[in-house]
Amino acid sequence: MRVLGVDPGLTRCGVGVVDGVAGRPLTMLGVGVVRSPADADIGLRLVAIEAGLEAWLDEHRPEVVAVERVFSQHNVSTVMGTAQASAVAMLCAARRGLPVVLHTPSEVKAAVTGSGRADKAQVGAMVTRLLRLDAPPKPADAADALALAICHIWRAPAQNRLQQAVALHAAAAGAKARQAPHAPHAPNALKGRTR
Numbered sequence: 001m002r003v004l005g006v007d008p009g010l011t012r013c014g015v016g017v018v019d020g021v022a023g024r025p026l027t028m029l030g031v032g033v034v035r036s037p038a039d040a041d042i043g044l045r046l047v048a049i050e051a052g053l054e055a056w057l058d059e060h061r062p063e064v065v066a067v068e069r070v071f072s073q074h075n076v077s078t079v080m081g082t083a084q085a086s087a088v089a090m091l092c093a094a095r096r097g098l099p100v101v102l103h104t105p106s107e108v109k110a111a112v113t114g115s116g117r118a119d120k121a122q123v124g125a126m127v128t129r130l131l132r133l134d135a136p137p138k139p140a141d142a143a144d145a146l147a148l149a150i151c152h153i154w155r156a157p158a159q160n161r162l163q164q165a166v167a168l169h170a171a172a173a174g175a176k177a178r179q180a181p182h183a184p185h186a187p188n189a190l191k192g193r194t195r
Contacts, residue, residue: 005148014141
């Protein structure tokens with residue numbers, strides 16, 4: 001499975017491509033950041049992010065795009081920029097018919113380091129180790145993007161099994177409902193009674 005991980009941001013949008021399957025050594029195919037100038041109009045910044053993400057999609061041809069789920073922070077302007085960059089990543093993937101998965105920061109940290117409260121240095125160190133790199137990717141946004149891709153590769157088999165189980169359960173429940181005999185109308189209890 002080839003996954004493009006996207007750590008959304010308006011100034012620096014981390015991107016990383018990882019190839020592999022759960023339980024086997026993973027391979028990094030590319031890592032970097034897509035940048036937009038902080039002094040540019042918001043519309044132009046989003047266009048720059050879109051162009052950069054499209055170039056990554058063209059070059060690496062991922063099967064899935066994993067995006068960090070935006071969560072509430074105290075700084076509303078930061079959340080807005082992150083959410084806008086996240087939407088651009090989802091749009092680029094959807095335009096190509098690629099599945100998009102969202103993972104929370106704590107899910108990614110737990111998958112990669114074993115702790116949902118790991119700091120950026122711990123995530124970077126584990127990404128370096130898991131992908132057999134010489135040094136942690138810089139900036140941290142790039143390492144986070146690789147961590148997203150790793151998280152999805154490792155979580156996908158369990159998520160797929162869960163989705164299949166839910167689908168089978170729903171299908172079985174639907175079949176059971178269709179096979180259940182319809183209850184006959186209750187006879188009118190008052191019928192035939194005299195006053």
